[in-house]
Amino acid sequence: MTAPSPLREPVFDRAMTPKAITDDICRPLEGRGGTGPGWWVGFSLAAAALGIGLAAIGYEIATGIGTWGLDKTVGWAFDIVNFVFWVGIGHAGTLISALLLLTRQRWRTSVSRSAEAMTVFAIMCAAIYPLIHMGRPWMAFWVLPLPNARGPLWVNFRSPLLWDVFAINTYLTVSALFWYVGLIPDLATLRDRARGRLARAIYGALALGWSGSCRAWSTYEAACRLLAGMAVPLVVLTSTVVSTDFAASVIPGWHATIFPPYFVAGAIHSGFATVLAIMVVARGALGARHLITRRHLDNLAKVVIVTSSIMGLIYASEHYTAFTGGNPLDAFAFRNRALGPYAWTYYTMLLGNVVLPQILWWPAARRNVVVLFVVGVAVDLAMWMERFVIIVVSLHRDFLPSSWTIYKPTIIEVATFVGTFGLFFCCFFLFIRFLPAISIAEVKAVAGYARPLPRELVSLRKEAAE
Amino acid sequence: MKLPWQASPRPAPRLFVAVFEHEHDLLAAAAAARADGYVVHDAWAPHAIHGLDNAMGIQPSRLPWICFGAGAIGLLGALFFEHWTSAVDWAIDVGGKPPSSLAAFLPVAINVMILIAANAVVSGLFALHRLGPGRQARPPVARVTDDRYALALDVAAPRFLPGQARGLMRACHAIDIFTWEAGS
Numbered sequence: 001m002t003a004p005s006p007l008r009e010p011v012f013d014r015a016m017t018p019k020a021i022t023d024d025i026c027r028p029l030e031g032r033g034g035t036g037p038g039w040w041v042g043f044s045l046a047a048a049a050l051g052i053g054l055a056a057i058g059y060e061i062a063t064g065i066g067t068w069g070l071d072k073t074v075g076w077a078f079d080i081v082n083f084v085f086w087v088g089i090g091h092a093g094t095l096i097s098a099l100l101l102l103t104r105q106r107w108r109t110s111v112s113r114s115a116e117a118m119t120v121f122a123i124m125c126a127a128i129y130p131l132i133h134m135g136r137p138w139m140a141f142w143v144l145p146l147p148n149a150r151g152p153l154w155v156n157f158r159s160p161l162l163w164d165v166f167a168i169n170t171y172l173t174v175s176a177l178f179w180y181v182g183l184i185p186d187l188a189t190l191r192d193r194a195r196g197r198l199a200r201a202i203y204g205a206l207a208l209g210w211s212g213s214c215r216a217w218s219t220y221e222a223a224c225r226l227l228a229g230m231a232v233p234l235v236v237l238t239s240t241v242v243s244t245d246f247a248a249s250v251i252p253g254w255h256a257t258i259f260p261p262y263f264v265a266g267a268i269h270s271g272f273a274t275v276l277a278i279m280v281v282a283r284g285a286l287g288a289r290h291l292i293t294r295r296h297l298d299n300l301a302k303v304v305i306v307t308s309s310i311m312g313l314i315y316a317s318e319h320y321t322a323f324t325g326g327n328p329l330d331a332f333a334f335r336n337r338a339l340g341p342y343a344w345t346y347y348t349m350l351l352g353n354v355v356l357p358q359i360l361w362w363p364a365a366r367r368n369v370v371v372l373f374v375v376g377v378a379v380d381l382a383m384w385m386e387r388f389v390i391i392v393v394s395l396h397r398d399f400l401p402s403s404w405t406i407y408k409p410t411i412i413e414v415a416t417f418v419g420t421f422g423l424f425f426c427c428f429f430l431f432i433r434f435l436p437a438i439s440i441a442e443v444k445a446v447a448g449y450a451r452p453l454p455r456e457l458v459s460l461r462k463e464a465a466e
Numbered sequence: 467m468k469l470p471w472q473a474s475p476r477p478a479p480r481l482f483v484a485v486f487e488h489e490h491d492l493l494a495a496a497a498a499a500r501a502d503g504y505v506v507h508d509a510w511a512p513h514a515i516h517g518l519d520n521a522m523g524i525q526p527s528r529l530p531w532i533c534f535g536a537g538a539i540g541l542l543g544a545l546f547f548e549h550w551t552s553a554v555d556w557a558i559d560v561g562g563k564p565p566s567s568l569a570a571f572l573p574v575a576i577n578v579m580i581l582i583a584a585n586a587v588v589s590g591l592f593a594l595h596r597l598g599p600g601r602q603a604r605p606p607v608a609r610v611t612d613d614r615y616a617l618a619l620d621v622a623a624p625r626f627l628p629g630q631a632r633g634l635m636r637a638c639h640a641i642d643i644f645t646w647e648a649g650s
Contacts, residue, residue, distance in 0.1 A: 189612060
């Protein structure tokens with residue numbers, strides 16, 4: 001009773017029953033395949049990296065910010081570079097999920113769950129940096145507008161740094177809500193097939209009594225659409241606010257009106273590249289090649305071509321403005337990027353962000369998982385370099401040549417950065433072990449896409465009944 | 467002692483339940499049952515089904531209004547609070563910026579608006595369908611979270627005819643039909 005649609009390609013290249021979808025996605029969670037020795041190796045490496053990071057952060061908090069390589073010229077470096085880097089990675093999840101939900105892109109269903117999880121973990125990594133940069137993180141609550149005994153002396157709502165506090169916290173909360181609401185029906189599926197009493201109790205508590213009632217499904221879908229509708233502007237707002245931390249200052253290289261769209265495009269670029277790189281590995285490791293198909297990777301790769309080209313355009317227009325704007329300080333800042341002592345970071349950024357992704361114009365490259373993985377990792381590296389170029393290279397040669405300096409990260413800063421990768425991958429490994437990495441309910445909803453129209457069905461059934 | 471959300475306000479109705487193997491069978495059964503004047507109590511499915519809202523006659527959700535109200539409260543509340551702290555309670559001159567500036571207040575106000583609206587949407591979803599920690603799911607068949615679809619008609623409804631309902635559900639490829647006390 002089903003017919004293939006003449007209008008669109010099917011999302012999946014083979015027919016799957018709901019039962020098969022549940023079994024396939026739940027298999028890695030139930031200790032049969034998927035999370036074998038490879039999982040333990042990956043998780044142990046991630047845990048070790050996290051341990052290194054925690055030791056570095058502990059040492060830094062006990063000793064002070066002097067353990068970092070900052071000086072009076074370069075007052076912002078690894079901490080803010082890594083903060084912006086992780087915020088950027090955190091943008092694809094919500095964007096893939098929310099924007100593709102609103103535009104009814106059915107291929108999103110296989111990748112949205114992991115992308116949303118990545119968002120939550122990446123924002124957690126990002127949030128570490130402002131916290132430890134305070135020097136006395138136990139006073140972090142001072143950034144909140146709480147009544148206090150100093151007047152009350154309120155926070156300065158006209159400062160972009162305070163906007164950041166609200167942007168990051170709101171983004172983390174809304175992304176986590178979106179992720180959790182998406183998980184509820186799958187948690188109910190896990191509850192109902194759990195064999196152990198403990199697993200049933202935990203999944204049962206988290207599923208909040210979801211029974212699959214279609215009246216609840218109707219409200220649930222409305223809730224998802226509303227959350228998505230709010231998450232999309234929130235993505236733009238969060239990156240914009242992060243960019244105003246720089247744009248609202250008067251440092252040449254930062255003080256530019258292009259910064260908000262520049263940061264939004266950069267965040268989406270790095271986020272999609274990360275999703276691409278992780279999906280290439282995860283689809284094999286989870287035995288989900290038929291759920292995350294070549295078509296999914298192909299679509300992600302096409303988005304990377306677009307974002308990469310936008311980045312190229314922005315770099316070009318930045319330089320054009322600097323050299324034709326008539327501001328000698330601006331012109332110097334950009335000449336220093338291309339020809340100064342940190343030129344290699346600038347060319348790494350151009351190579352990885354603009355040149356290398358152009359290979360994806362060739363369909364053969366988009367079908368090759370090795371190429372996709374290399375491009376994904378290269379874009380992430382280049383996007384990290386971009387933040388380094390914007391922040392450190394703009395600062396290290398300031399208005400007074402006697403205070404020019406060369407910044408090098410200390411071992412503590414590098415270890416802290418390694419630690420954030422540890423945190424990210426620890427969370428990710430635990431996620432794929434205990435929660436369905438692909439949305440079971442959403443894949444089922446699009447697997448049976450070739451369905452006759454309800455009206456025809458009704459008349460057919462009623463004829464049969466009479 | 468029962469907590470407020472644990473109390474069951476509605477008595478359990480007697481329901482006529484048909485179980486299906488395919489989503490399009492459920493869709494057809496729901497539409498056919500409503501066309502014949504039966505009262506569709508609820509349906510259960512492992513995933514959202516496009517078009518089932520219409521087939522079952524579910525009214526559009528009230529959530530957008532909850533979202534709008536909460537968002538408006540968040541936006542106006544945040545703007546008022548920013549104005550009060552920055553210009554009324556203790557106005558501090560920061561680089562000569564005006565104490566009360568709508569443009570500078572908007573980023574935080576929009577964030578607070580979205581934060582409160584998003585929390586209200588999720589709380590609204592939980593409240594409308596009585597979801598919460600410790601709540602038990604009571605579907606007519608356990609497999610509706612896996613690969614079964616179920617439709618429940620109200621037995622107490624005036625136009626309910628058991629024999630004809632059975633025939634209609636059979637024609638829609640029901641694989642199981644039974645009467646069920648909701649909540650049992």
